[in-house]
Amino acid sequence: MTRAQTRAEPWPVARRSNPSDGNRALQAAARWGYRWIMTFRPLFVLLSIGMIASACGGSGVADDLDGRQFWSTSVTEDGAERSLVEGTTIRLSFDGDNIGASAGCNGMGGMFRLDGDTLVVTEMGMTEMGCDPARHDQDNFVAALITASPTVTLLGDELTLETDSVRLDMVDAVVANPDVAIVGTAWEVTGFIDGDAATSMSIGQPGTLVFTDDSTMSGFDGCGDFSASVEVSDGSTGGPVGGDGEVQFGPVDRLTTAGCSDAAYASMMHAVFDSGDATITIDGQNMTLLSRTGSAITLRASS
Numbered sequence: 650m651t652r653a654q655t656r657a658e659p660w661p662v663a664r665r666s667n668p669s670d671g672n673r674a675l676q677a678a679a680r681w682g683y684r685w686i687m688t689f690r691p692l693f694v695l696l697s698i699g700m701i702a703s704a705c706g707g708s709g710v711a712d713d714l715d716g717r718q719f720w721s722t723s724v725t726e727d728g729a730e731r732s733l734v735e736g737t738t739i740r741l742s743f744d745g746d747n748i749g750a751s752a753g754c755n756g757m758g759g760m761f762r763l764d765g766d767t768l769v770v771t772e773m774g775m776t777e778m779g780c781d782p783a784r785h786d787q788d789n790f791v792a793a794l795i796t797a798s799p800t801v802t803l804l805g806d807e808l809t810l811e812t813d814s815v816r817l818d819m820v821d822a823v824v825a826n827p828d829v830a831i832v833g834t835a836w837e838v839t840g841f842i843d844g845d846a847a848t849s850m851s852i853g854q855p856g857t858l859v860f861t862d863d864s865t866m867s868g869f870d871g872c873g874d875f876s877a878s879v880e881v882s883d884g885s886t887g888g889p890v891g892g893d894g895e896v897q898f899g900p901v902d903r904l905t906t907a908g909c910s911d912a913a914y915a916s917m918m919h920a921v922f923d924s925g926d927a928t929i930t931i932d933g934q935n936m937t938l939l940s941r942t943g944s945a946i947t948l949r950a951s952s
Contacts (some may be wrong), residue, residue, distance in 0.1 A: 674758075708804050711763045714743040719819035720826060726815050731790075734783045735917045739791055741808070741819065752791040754780035768801045768810065826933030831894050832860045832881060835951040836868075841917040842945035852911045856918055858948060865897070870918045871911035873904030876924065894929035896924055896938070898922045920944045 651847070721739035724731040733739065737753030743761070748770060751799040759773035773796055775788065794817060799810040806821040831861040838856035858868035863881040878899035901922050906912035921927055924940035941946040 654704060661798075664848050697707065700782070710766070710801060713803055714808075718742040718822040720822050721817060721819050722825075723818045724816070724912070733816075734787055737784065738789075739817065739819070739820070741810075748795070750791055750795055752787040754784035755788045756780055757788075757792055763801060766800050766802065767798050768795065769798055780907075792909060824934065828893070828931045829950045831883065831929055831931060831936070832863055834936075835859050836948035837951045838918065839935075839949050840947045842937075842939070842947065843917075844943045847947075850911075850914050850917075852914055855889060856914065856946075857951070859944075860896075867898075870903065871914035872906045872909035872941060873915075875901050875903035875919075877901040880908075892928040892930040892939070894931075896929055897926045898924075917944070918946060921946050 651765060659697065699764045719741045721733070722908040724733065724739070734753055739753075740749075740751045742749040742914065746760050746762060748759055748761040755778050757775045758837040759770050761770045763769070773792070773794060780788075794810060794815055797812050797815075799812045799817075802809040802811070806824050808819040808821075810819075836858045837857070838848055842848075852871050854869065854871070855870050856869055858866065860866050860879065860881055865876070866879045867876040869875070880897040881894060882896075901919065903914070903915075903919070906915050906936060909915065920942070921938050921940045921944050922940050927938040927940045927945075930937045930939065931950060934950045936950075937945055937949045938948070
């Protein structure tokens with residue numbers, strides 16, 4: 650399964666920017682799931698003939714990192730535990746020669762290589778989201794760590810980055826955040842995507858969705874209950890499917906939205922259902938239903 654960074658917090662309405670100095674870094678961040686990038690700020694560009702010539706070794710570990718995401722389990726600074734902002738996790742993702750990072754606010758992306766057991770990050774960039782000072786400080790801490798040429802140790806599912814003063818211990822996201830089942834899980838809507846724009850709408854009772862089996866869907870769309878016949882496939886009984894599964898929607902039985910103050914919210918949900926089918930992507934506790942028209946619903950498993 651493709652593991653992508655996710656966030657449970659509401660997403661602002663935003664569009665990607667594409668400054669020339671950060672194209673490859675932006676592409677890395679985009680591949681890592683940041684549809685809400687507002688501004689991309691290059692942190693540094695450290696490409697030189699000497700650095701390029703020194704790119705050797707570490708290929709075995711780099712191959713083992715490829716396609717994986719890691720979540721923090723502990724952080725030590727100057728020999729003492731460093732507490733993270735409540736509700737946040739440091740995450741690193743590797744995709745070919747691209748690296749992505751998140752610490753609870755902004756997304757970071759760039760290029761990387763391993764010189765022996767030393768991580769060398771180049772063309773690093775960071776999004777510019779408006780978050781509280783504590784989360785911004787944590788972003789800067791992580792950016793400083795991964796650009797300080799830390800030593801990398803990978804033992805199975807456990808990854809460690811270490812400098813003279815900082816040690817970051819991590820575990821593979823598949824272990825830290827195992828995927829939940831598509832069918833039988835109660836899902837709560839966290840936001841909507843339309844092309845490159847992502848948005849979240851706060852309403853009194855968030856939308857919900859559950860596939861009670863592989864042929865029935867029901868939920869709440871902000872205005873009332875709905876249900877529909879569906880066909881859910883994860884590829885286990887037939888041909889290949891996109892993402893982690895696919896769903897085909899039958900006609901939806903729902904109440905009218907006339908007079909409903911959250912009609913726009915309901916319309917965004919039903920835009921995906923009305924498209925006829927969607928690709929399902931599961932990332933731990935999160936699910937995305939992406940229609941053929943580019944509209945999508947993002948959801949999180951209810952506790």
